[in-house]
Amino acid sequence: MQKDMIQTLFIIIVLVIGLFFAFNYGKKTKNEVIEYKASQSEKTLEEISEQKSLDKPNRTPEFESLSKKAYEYLNQQQKYAEEEYGIGKYEKWFYDQETGLLTFSDNDEIKLKIKYESVGSISKISETWLWSWANEHLEQIVKSDIKKVKKYGEENNIEALTKRKWHADQYDGWEMTAISAYLMKAKGAYRVPTENTYSFMIFKDIIDLR
Incomplete structure:
Protein backbone atom coordinates (compact mmCIF):
# COMPACT_ATOMS: atom_id res chain seq x y z
CA MET A 1 0.00 0.00 0.00
CA GLN A 2 2.73 2.40 1.01
CA LYS A 3 4.69 1.44 -2.10
CA ASP A 4 1.69 2.28 -4.32
CA MET A 5 1.32 5.68 -2.65
CA ILE A 6 4.99 6.47 -3.23
CA GLN A 7 4.71 5.52 -6.91
CA THR A 8 1.56 7.63 -7.31
CA LEU A 9 3.23 10.60 -5.61
CA PHE A 10 6.29 10.24 -7.86
CA ILE A 11 4.10 10.22 -10.97
CA ILE A 12 2.27 13.35 -9.79
CA ILE A 13 5.57 15.18 -9.17
CA VAL A 14 6.87 14.23 -12.64
CA LEU A 15 3.63 15.45 -14.25
CA VAL A 16 3.76 18.77 -12.37
CA ILE A 17 7.38 19.37 -13.39
CA GLY A 18 6.56 18.44 -16.99
CA LEU A 19 3.60 20.82 -17.10
CA PHE A 20 5.71 23.61 -15.62
CA PHE A 21 8.42 23.31 -18.29
CA ALA A 22 5.87 22.86 -21.07
CA PHE A 23 4.08 26.05 -20.03
CA ASN A 24 7.24 28.11 -19.65
CA TYR A 25 9.22 26.75 -22.63
CA GLY A 26 10.01 29.58 -25.03
CA LYS A 27 8.16 32.07 -22.86
CA LYS A 28 9.90 35.44 -22.72
CA THR A 29 9.84 37.92 -19.89
CA LYS A 30 8.27 41.30 -20.53
CA ASN A 31 11.71 42.91 -20.85
CA GLU A 32 12.88 40.22 -23.25
CA VAL A 33 9.82 40.77 -25.44
CA ILE A 34 10.43 44.54 -25.50
CA GLU A 35 14.12 44.05 -26.34
CA TYR A 36 13.25 41.58 -29.11
CA LYS A 37 10.69 43.92 -30.67
CA ALA A 38 13.14 46.81 -30.46
CA SER A 39 15.89 44.82 -32.18
CA GLN A 40 13.49 43.76 -34.94
CA SER A 41 12.39 47.37 -35.38
CA GLU A 42 16.00 48.56 -35.61
CA LYS A 43 16.76 45.84 -38.15
CA THR A 44 13.78 46.86 -40.26
CA LEU A 45 14.77 50.53 -40.13
CA GLU A 46 18.33 49.64 -41.16
CA GLU A 47 17.06 47.58 -44.09
CA ILE A 48 14.75 50.40 -45.20
CA SER A 49 17.57 52.94 -44.86
CA GLU A 50 19.98 50.74 -46.81
CA GLN A 51 17.41 50.13 -49.53
CA LYS A 52 16.62 53.83 -49.77
CA SER A 53 20.30 54.70 -50.01
CA ASN A 58 16.60 62.06 -59.33
CA ARG A 59 16.61 63.04 -63.00
CA THR A 60 16.41 66.82 -63.08
CA PRO A 61 16.05 68.96 -66.24
CA GLU A 62 19.71 69.94 -65.82
CA PHE A 63 20.71 66.28 -65.75
CA GLN A 76 30.89 61.20 -82.32
CA GLN A 77 34.02 60.01 -80.52
CA GLN A 78 33.03 56.35 -80.83
CA LYS A 79 32.39 56.71 -84.54
CA TYR A 80 35.77 58.36 -85.07
CA ALA A 81 37.59 55.73 -82.96
CA GLU A 82 36.00 52.92 -84.95
CA GLU A 83 36.75 54.50 -88.32
CA GLU A 84 40.25 55.75 -87.50
CA TYR A 85 41.55 52.97 -85.23
CA GLY A 86 39.30 50.01 -86.01
CA ILE A 87 38.26 49.56 -82.39
CA GLY A 88 35.85 46.66 -82.15
CA LYS A 89 37.51 44.68 -84.94
CA TYR A 90 40.57 43.27 -83.20
CA GLU A 91 40.94 39.66 -82.09
CA LYS A 92 41.92 40.35 -78.49
CA TRP A 93 41.75 43.05 -75.88
CA PHE A 94 43.48 43.26 -72.52
CA TYR A 95 43.54 45.84 -69.76
CA ASP A 96 46.06 46.28 -66.97
CA GLN A 97 45.26 48.31 -63.86
CA GLU A 98 48.89 48.67 -62.88
CA THR A 99 49.86 50.36 -66.14
CA GLY A 100 46.49 51.94 -66.84
CA LEU A 101 46.58 50.58 -70.39
CA LEU A 102 43.94 48.92 -72.54
CA THR A 103 45.46 47.10 -75.52
CA PHE A 104 44.03 45.65 -78.72
CA SER A 105 45.91 43.04 -80.72
CA ASP A 106 45.82 40.76 -83.76
CA ASN A 107 47.92 37.59 -84.07
CA ASP A 108 49.43 38.32 -80.63
CA GLU A 109 50.76 41.65 -81.92
CA ILE A 110 49.61 44.79 -80.10
CA LYS A 111 48.04 47.26 -82.50
CA LEU A 112 46.69 49.88 -80.11
CA LYS A 113 47.60 51.07 -76.64
CA ILE A 114 45.01 53.19 -74.89
CA LYS A 115 45.52 55.10 -71.67
CA TYR A 116 42.21 54.71 -69.91
CA GLU A 117 40.32 56.07 -66.93
CA SER A 118 37.95 53.79 -65.07
CA VAL A 119 34.48 55.32 -64.76
CA GLY A 120 32.61 52.71 -62.76
CA SER A 121 31.00 49.30 -62.88
CA ILE A 122 27.64 47.56 -62.95
CA TRP A 131 31.65 54.89 -59.27
CA SER A 132 35.34 54.10 -59.64
CA TRP A 133 36.28 56.88 -57.20
CA ALA A 134 34.36 54.90 -54.56
CA ASN A 135 35.90 51.53 -55.47
CA GLU A 136 38.79 50.78 -53.12
CA HIS A 137 39.83 47.75 -55.19
CA LEU A 138 40.96 49.87 -58.14
CA GLU A 139 44.48 51.18 -58.58
CA LYS A 151 33.19 67.68 -58.42
CA TYR A 152 31.06 68.82 -61.35
CA GLY A 153 28.12 66.99 -59.81
CA GLU A 154 28.68 68.69 -56.46
CA GLU A 155 28.93 72.13 -58.04
CA ASN A 156 25.80 71.63 -60.14
CA ASN A 157 23.77 69.57 -57.68
CA ILE A 158 23.58 66.46 -59.89
CA GLU A 159 22.99 63.52 -57.57
CA ALA A 160 23.86 60.79 -60.09
CA LEU A 161 27.43 62.08 -60.26
CA THR A 162 27.97 62.26 -56.50
CA LYS A 163 26.12 59.20 -55.18
CA ARG A 164 28.70 56.46 -54.83
CA LYS A 165 26.38 53.47 -55.41
CA TRP A 166 22.80 52.97 -56.59
CA HIS A 167 20.49 50.53 -58.36
CA ALA A 168 21.26 50.58 -62.07
CA ASP A 169 21.52 48.63 -65.31
CA GLN A 170 23.83 48.75 -68.33
CA TYR A 171 22.01 51.75 -69.78
CA ASP A 172 22.80 53.72 -66.63
CA GLY A 173 26.41 52.57 -66.90
CA TRP A 174 26.67 53.88 -70.44
CA GLU A 175 24.99 57.13 -69.44
CA MET A 176 27.49 57.77 -66.63
CA THR A 177 30.28 56.86 -69.05
CA ALA A 178 28.98 59.25 -71.70
CA ILE A 179 28.74 62.09 -69.18
CA SER A 180 32.26 61.36 -67.92
CA ALA A 181 33.61 61.29 -71.48
CA TYR A 182 31.91 64.59 -72.25
CA LEU A 183 33.16 66.35 -69.13
CA MET A 184 36.70 64.97 -69.47
CA LYS A 185 36.88 65.32 -73.27
CA ALA A 186 37.69 61.63 -73.71
CA LYS A 187 38.47 60.07 -77.09
CA GLY A 188 36.10 57.15 -76.72
CA ALA A 189 34.81 54.57 -74.28
CA TYR A 190 34.75 50.82 -73.76
CA ARG A 191 32.77 48.33 -71.71
CA VAL A 192 34.68 45.35 -70.32
CA PRO A 193 32.54 42.33 -69.41
CA THR A 194 33.68 40.04 -66.60
CA GLU A 195 31.95 37.21 -64.75
CA ASN A 196 30.08 39.38 -62.25
CA THR A 197 30.44 42.93 -63.55
CA TYR A 198 30.50 45.26 -66.51
CA SER A 199 33.36 47.72 -66.14
CA LEU A 209 51.13 50.96 -83.22
CA ARG A 210 49.90 49.62 -86.55
Whole structure:
Protein backbone atom coordinates (compact mmCIF):
# COMPACT_ATOMS: atom_id res chain seq x y z
CA MET A 1 0.00 0.00 0.00
CA GLN A 2 2.73 2.40 1.01
CA LYS A 3 4.69 1.44 -2.10
CA ASP A 4 1.69 2.28 -4.32
CA MET A 5 1.32 5.68 -2.65
CA ILE A 6 4.99 6.47 -3.23
CA GLN A 7 4.71 5.52 -6.91
CA THR A 8 1.56 7.63 -7.31
CA LEU A 9 3.23 10.60 -5.61
CA PHE A 10 6.29 10.24 -7.86
CA ILE A 11 4.10 10.22 -10.97
CA ILE A 12 2.27 13.35 -9.79
CA ILE A 13 5.57 15.18 -9.17
CA VAL A 14 6.87 14.23 -12.64
CA LEU A 15 3.63 15.45 -14.25
CA VAL A 16 3.76 18.77 -12.37
CA ILE A 17 7.38 19.37 -13.39
CA GLY A 18 6.56 18.44 -16.99
CA LEU A 19 3.60 20.82 -17.10
CA PHE A 20 5.71 23.61 -15.62
CA PHE A 21 8.42 23.31 -18.29
CA ALA A 22 5.87 22.86 -21.07
CA PHE A 23 4.08 26.05 -20.03
CA ASN A 24 7.24 28.11 -19.65
CA TYR A 25 9.22 26.75 -22.63
CA GLY A 26 10.01 29.58 -25.03
CA LYS A 27 8.16 32.07 -22.86
CA LYS A 28 9.90 35.44 -22.72
CA THR A 29 9.84 37.92 -19.89
CA LYS A 30 8.27 41.30 -20.53
CA ASN A 31 11.71 42.91 -20.85
CA GLU A 32 12.88 40.22 -23.25
CA VAL A 33 9.82 40.77 -25.44
CA ILE A 34 10.43 44.54 -25.50
CA GLU A 35 14.12 44.05 -26.34
CA TYR A 36 13.25 41.58 -29.11
CA LYS A 37 10.69 43.92 -30.67
CA ALA A 38 13.14 46.81 -30.46
CA SER A 39 15.89 44.82 -32.18
CA GLN A 40 13.49 43.76 -34.94
CA SER A 41 12.39 47.37 -35.38
CA GLU A 42 16.00 48.56 -35.61
CA LYS A 43 16.76 45.84 -38.15
CA THR A 44 13.78 46.86 -40.26
CA LEU A 45 14.77 50.53 -40.13
CA GLU A 46 18.33 49.64 -41.16
CA GLU A 47 17.06 47.58 -44.09
CA ILE A 48 14.75 50.40 -45.20
CA SER A 49 17.57 52.94 -44.86
CA GLU A 50 19.98 50.74 -46.81
CA GLN A 51 17.41 50.13 -49.53
CA LYS A 52 16.62 53.83 -49.77
CA SER A 53 20.30 54.70 -50.01
CA LEU A 54 20.47 52.63 -53.22
CA ASP A 55 17.50 54.32 -54.87
CA LYS A 56 18.16 55.75 -58.32
CA PRO A 57 19.12 59.44 -58.26
CA ASN A 58 16.60 62.06 -59.33
CA ARG A 59 16.61 63.04 -63.00
CA THR A 60 16.41 66.82 -63.08
CA PRO A 61 16.05 68.96 -66.24
CA GLU A 62 19.71 69.94 -65.82
CA PHE A 63 20.71 66.28 -65.75
CA GLU A 64 18.63 65.45 -68.82
CA SER A 65 20.26 68.30 -70.74
CA LEU A 66 23.73 67.15 -69.72
CA SER A 67 22.93 63.55 -70.65
CA LYS A 68 21.77 64.53 -74.13
CA LYS A 69 24.92 66.56 -74.83
CA ALA A 70 27.08 63.76 -73.44
CA TYR A 71 25.54 61.07 -75.65
CA GLU A 72 25.97 63.24 -78.73
CA TYR A 73 29.61 63.84 -77.85
CA LEU A 74 30.40 60.19 -77.10
CA ASN A 75 28.66 58.93 -80.24
CA GLN A 76 30.89 61.20 -82.32
CA GLN A 77 34.02 60.01 -80.52
CA GLN A 78 33.03 56.35 -80.83
CA LYS A 79 32.39 56.71 -84.54
CA TYR A 80 35.77 58.36 -85.07
CA ALA A 81 37.59 55.73 -82.96
CA GLU A 82 36.00 52.92 -84.95
CA GLU A 83 36.75 54.50 -88.32
CA GLU A 84 40.25 55.75 -87.50
CA TYR A 85 41.55 52.97 -85.23
CA GLY A 86 39.30 50.01 -86.01
CA ILE A 87 38.26 49.56 -82.39
CA GLY A 88 35.85 46.66 -82.15
CA LYS A 89 37.51 44.68 -84.94
CA TYR A 90 40.57 43.27 -83.20
CA GLU A 91 40.94 39.66 -82.09
CA LYS A 92 41.92 40.35 -78.49
CA TRP A 93 41.75 43.05 -75.88
CA PHE A 94 43.48 43.26 -72.52
CA TYR A 95 43.54 45.84 -69.76
CA ASP A 96 46.06 46.28 -66.97
CA GLN A 97 45.26 48.31 -63.86
CA GLU A 98 48.89 48.67 -62.88
CA THR A 99 49.86 50.36 -66.14
CA GLY A 100 46.49 51.94 -66.84
CA LEU A 101 46.58 50.58 -70.39
CA LEU A 102 43.94 48.92 -72.54
CA THR A 103 45.46 47.10 -75.52
CA PHE A 104 44.03 45.65 -78.72
CA SER A 105 45.91 43.04 -80.72
CA ASP A 106 45.82 40.76 -83.76
CA ASN A 107 47.92 37.59 -84.07
CA ASP A 108 49.43 38.32 -80.63
CA GLU A 109 50.76 41.65 -81.92
CA ILE A 110 49.61 44.79 -80.10
CA LYS A 111 48.04 47.26 -82.50
CA LEU A 112 46.69 49.88 -80.11
CA LYS A 113 47.60 51.07 -76.64
CA ILE A 114 45.01 53.19 -74.89
CA LYS A 115 45.52 55.10 -71.67
CA TYR A 116 42.21 54.71 -69.91
CA GLU A 117 40.32 56.07 -66.93
CA SER A 118 37.95 53.79 -65.07
CA VAL A 119 34.48 55.32 -64.76
CA GLY A 120 32.61 52.71 -62.76
CA SER A 121 31.00 49.30 -62.88
CA ILE A 122 27.64 47.56 -62.95
CA SER A 123 27.29 44.53 -60.69
CA LYS A 124 25.36 41.70 -62.34
CA ILE A 125 24.62 40.29 -58.87
CA SER A 126 23.30 43.33 -56.97
CA GLU A 127 22.31 45.26 -60.12
CA THR A 128 23.99 48.41 -58.86
CA TRP A 129 26.29 51.08 -60.24
CA LEU A 130 29.49 51.90 -58.33
CA TRP A 131 31.65 54.89 -59.27
CA SER A 132 35.34 54.10 -59.64
CA TRP A 133 36.28 56.88 -57.20
CA ALA A 134 34.36 54.90 -54.56
CA ASN A 135 35.90 51.53 -55.47
CA GLU A 136 38.79 50.78 -53.12
CA HIS A 137 39.83 47.75 -55.19
CA LEU A 138 40.96 49.87 -58.14
CA GLU A 139 44.48 51.18 -58.58
CA GLN A 140 44.84 54.94 -58.21
CA ILE A 141 46.38 55.25 -61.67
CA VAL A 142 43.07 54.34 -63.34
CA LYS A 143 40.86 56.60 -61.22
CA SER A 144 43.04 59.65 -60.69
CA ASP A 145 40.91 62.03 -62.79
CA ILE A 146 37.35 60.73 -62.42
CA LYS A 147 36.77 62.85 -59.31
CA LYS A 148 36.49 65.80 -61.70
CA VAL A 149 33.11 64.36 -62.66
CA LYS A 150 32.10 64.08 -59.01
CA LYS A 151 33.19 67.68 -58.42
CA TYR A 152 31.06 68.82 -61.35
CA GLY A 153 28.12 66.99 -59.81
CA GLU A 154 28.68 68.69 -56.46
CA GLU A 155 28.93 72.13 -58.04
CA ASN A 156 25.80 71.63 -60.14
CA ASN A 157 23.77 69.57 -57.68
CA ILE A 158 23.58 66.46 -59.89
CA GLU A 159 22.99 63.52 -57.57
CA ALA A 160 23.86 60.79 -60.09
CA LEU A 161 27.43 62.08 -60.26
CA THR A 162 27.97 62.26 -56.50
CA LYS A 163 26.12 59.20 -55.18
CA ARG A 164 28.70 56.46 -54.83
CA LYS A 165 26.38 53.47 -55.41
CA TRP A 166 22.80 52.97 -56.59
CA HIS A 167 20.49 50.53 -58.36
CA ALA A 168 21.26 50.58 -62.07
CA ASP A 169 21.52 48.63 -65.31
CA GLN A 170 23.83 48.75 -68.33
CA TYR A 171 22.01 51.75 -69.78
CA ASP A 172 22.80 53.72 -66.63
CA GLY A 173 26.41 52.57 -66.90
CA TRP A 174 26.67 53.88 -70.44
CA GLU A 175 24.99 57.13 -69.44
CA MET A 176 27.49 57.77 -66.63
CA THR A 177 30.28 56.86 -69.05
CA ALA A 178 28.98 59.25 -71.70
CA ILE A 179 28.74 62.09 -69.18
CA SER A 180 32.26 61.36 -67.92
CA ALA A 181 33.61 61.29 -71.48
CA TYR A 182 31.91 64.59 -72.25
CA LEU A 183 33.16 66.35 -69.13
CA MET A 184 36.70 64.97 -69.47
CA LYS A 185 36.88 65.32 -73.27
CA ALA A 186 37.69 61.63 -73.71
CA LYS A 187 38.47 60.07 -77.09
CA GLY A 188 36.10 57.15 -76.72
CA ALA A 189 34.81 54.57 -74.28
CA TYR A 190 34.75 50.82 -73.76
CA ARG A 191 32.77 48.33 -71.71
CA VAL A 192 34.68 45.35 -70.32
CA PRO A 193 32.54 42.33 -69.41
CA THR A 194 33.68 40.04 -66.60
CA GLU A 195 31.95 37.21 -64.75
CA ASN A 196 30.08 39.38 -62.25
CA THR A 197 30.44 42.93 -63.55
CA TYR A 198 30.50 45.26 -66.51
CA SER A 199 33.36 47.72 -66.14
CA PHE A 200 33.21 51.02 -68.02
CA MET A 201 36.24 53.06 -69.05
CA ILE A 202 37.01 56.12 -71.17
CA PHE A 203 40.00 56.77 -73.42
CA LYS A 204 42.42 59.48 -72.36
CA ASP A 205 44.94 58.84 -75.13
CA ILE A 206 45.20 56.42 -78.07
CA ILE A 207 48.62 55.21 -79.21
CA ASP A 208 48.53 53.73 -82.72
CA LEU A 209 51.13 50.96 -83.22
CA ARG A 210 49.90 49.62 -86.55
